[in-house]
Amino acid sequence: MNLIEKAASRINQGDALSADTAALRSQASPADEPPHAPLVQRAQARAAEVPVHAEAPSAESEQEIAERHVSRQITIDLERLRAAGMITPDDDKHQLAEEFRLVKRPLITNAVEATSSDRNRNLIMVTSSLPGEGKSFCSLNLAISIAMERDRRVMLVDADVARPSLLGYLGLQAERGLMDLLLDPNLQMSDVLLRTNIDKLSILPAGRGHKHATxxxxxESMSNLLDEMANRYPDRIIIFDSPPLLVTSEARELAAHVGQVVMVVESGRTSQDAVKEALRQLEGCDIVNLLMNKGSSTPLDGYGYGYGYGYGYGYGRSGRS
Incomplete structure (x- = not known):
């Protein structure tokens, strides 16, 4: 039995990573260039003024300090997220928060325990076979969940440049972003990166559309940009909300550069043929995980807590999954 047949078999058994979003069935379809020296100097001068007895913040590199002072701050409406059934940092006991803890744990382990031969394991692409399966919903929740870790920072990248949706989820207007960085060599990451009121979460919008996006x-510019993202901040995990695999070729191009892939499968809707074809396009990726979305919640072993815990299934040519 080959790799794809094994994956399809496991899907038949319902043994895929479950993110229980049944309550949202009607809605789910719905770094940087080197910083300017004066910024670093000013940040260092301010740091020197902090009293010795003050509680020290988490360690930041000079690049992070400069990025924090240059990039624009946006405010995510947490009530809007909560009303949509998404994870919020102040509600970590939510059923969905529990489930994404299971989703994120192997992804973080793969990123942290990567060796020198494991390329870009901290770059994670979230995709699906077809539109409407909930990949953007899962990307955003995964990013927020990882941002809740004590020692991890997260950059969420809207890589679906043809149909960007992340800012729309957050009720925000379109901004310059990924495509602008590729089109304008004078732009720096800090010019387009958005800091948020969710600690340790930043967002890189898709930016302007372009007919030659693929x-x-x-x-090579994209490859260099991704390598810089992966290597500049060792504690940062970067999540890409990518286009569906079967409607554009852009997701396949991005998959060639990332270290891990999460493929969202909609429970009761995504066909086996679609999953098999999508997995064929990911055969060159080292680690691919399936995440079943919009499944039904069931209690565990009769305890009645109601948490829809899922069971992870990943495969790859090498590495942990």
Whole structure:
């Protein structure tokens, strides 16, 4: 039995990573260039003024300090997220928060325990076979969940440049972003990166659309940008909300650069043929995990807590999954 047949078999058994979003069935479809020296100097001068007895914040590199002072701050409406059934940092006992703890744990382990031969394991692409399966919903919840870790920072990238949706989920207007970085060599990451009121979470919007987006995503400039993202901040995990695999070629190009892939499968809707074809396009990826979305919640072993815990299934040519 080959790899794809094994994956399809496990899907038949319902043994995929479950993110229980049944309550949202009607809605789910719905770094940087080197900083300017004066910024670093000012940040260092301010740091020197902090009293010795003051509680020290988490360690930041000079690049992070400069990025924090240059990039724009946005406010995510947490009530809006909560009303949509999403994870919020102040409600970590939510059923969905419990489930995404299971989703994120192997992804973080793969990123943290990567060796020198494990390329870009901290770059994680979230995709699906077809539109409407909930990949953007899962990308955002995964990013918020990882941001709740004590020692992890997260950058969420809207890589679906043809149909960006992350800012829309958050009720925010379109901004410059990923495509602008590729089109304008004078732009720095800090010019387009958005800091949020969720501690340790930043967002890189998709930016302007472009008819040659696929070629740009397959370019050497994109490869260099991703390598810089992966290596500049060792504690940062970068999540890409990518286009569906079966409707564009952009997701395949991005998959060639990331270290892990999460493929969202909609329970009761995504066909086996679609899953098999999508998995064929990911055969060159080391680690691919399936995440079943919109499944039904069931109590565990009769305890009645109601948490819809799922069971992870990943596969890859090498590494942990």
């Amino acid at each position: 070629e740009f995503l397959a370019s």
